[in-house]
Amino acid sequence: MSVDVASCTPLVRKALTAEQAADLSRVLKAVADPARLRLLSLVAAHEGGEACVCDLTEPLGLSQPTVSHHLKVLVDAGLLTRDKRGVWAWFRLVPGALDALAAALSTAGSRDAAPSSG
Amino acid sequence: MSVDVASCTPLVRKALTAEQAADLSRVLKAVADPARLRLLSLVAAHEGGEACVCDLTEPLGLSQPTVSHHLKVLVDAGLLTRDKRGVWAWFRLVPGALDALAAALSTAGSRDAAPSSG
DNA sequence: CGCAGAGATTGACTCCCGTCGATGCGTTGT
DNA sequence: ACAACGCATCGACGGGAGTCAATCTCTGCG
Numbered sequence A, B: 001m002s003v004d005v006a007s008c009t010p011l012v013r014k015a016l017t018a019e020q021a022a023d024l025s026r027v028l029k030a031v032a033d034p035a036r037l038r039l040l041s042l043v044a045a046h047e048g049g050e051a052c053v054c055d056l057t058e059p060l061g062l063s064q065p066t067v068s069h070h071l072k073v074l075v076d077a078g079l080l081t082r083d084k085r086g087v088w089a090w091f092r093l094v095p096g097a098l099d100a101l102a103a104a105l106s107t108a109g110s111r112d113a114a115p116s117s118g
Numbered sequence C: 001c002g003c004a005g006a007g008a009t010t011g012a013c014t015c016c017c018g019t020c021g022a023t024g025c026g027t028t029g030t
Numbered sequence D: 001a002c003a004a005c006g007c008a009t010c011g012a013c014g015g016g017a018g019t020c021a022a023t024c025t026c027t028g029c030g
Helices: A017-029 A034-045 A051-060 A064-076 A097-104 B018-031 B033-046 B053-060 B064-076 B098-107
Strands: A050-052 A080-085 A088-093 B050-052 B080-085 B088-093
Touching: A017 A034, A017 A064, A017 A088, A017 A097, A017 B018, A017 B033, A034 A050, A034 A051, A034 A064, A034 A080, A034 A088, A034 B018, A050 A051, A051 A064, A064 A080, A064 A088, A097 B098, B018 B033, B018 B050, B018 B064, B018 B098, B033 B050, B033 B053, B033 B064, B033 B080, B033 B088, B050 B053, B053 B064, B053 B088, B064 B088
Parallel strands: none
Antiparallel strands: A050 A088, A080 A088, B050 B088, B080 B088
């Protein structure tokens, strides 16, 4: 279920295959949602770098099932970890996951992203 | 119609507002599609850094209207430029657009690795 | 054991999105 | 002028995604 972003090829380095594109798009679809972006942001900015559902429902203005759904999407995408302690479920950013995604999109890592390819 | 990715706040820096999240998600939705990822990749990897629709239809295995639709989405998102020369429409990557998107997702720039003075 | 609270799951609804065929528009060549 | 080509637009179809109310599961407490 989880997606390995690290396996994604840099976008501009070489033409992506259909499979590579599908793989990368899975992670991007997970973050291409305002509610999930805010969830990532809220978790990251929260005290201790972790937050439970009850901390996230109110600032998002969404119902608890919806928030839980979005969190599951982010966990399945490999962007968040879920740690259930007692009654509460605590979520944290997966270290490096967002950076790997950023690296896949970045043209800087390809060393020759300049308009002149000669 | 175009989206300014540069105005997007780094994700983990501070909790995103609903508007910031919506703005960023617009650009992410544009790239969160395997066909459009491959289009960006194909354009970037193409000779001269530019390609026309006829160059992109075959490797994608999609119909010409569909490819044209995806290209419009990418242009509207500010990721591609369209230059019509004669009968052909040539597409190029917008310099820095993907990097700005990557920077918005990256966690590195929010703490101590800011590229600009600060 | 029964109750209360947190969170996940289910089902249903609506809307958006990707896709194609058909068509329209502008350019090029004869 | 006419035909051919490249590309954009339109209309339509099917699948997927976001949302909520209701419900279920599990934990903690008395």
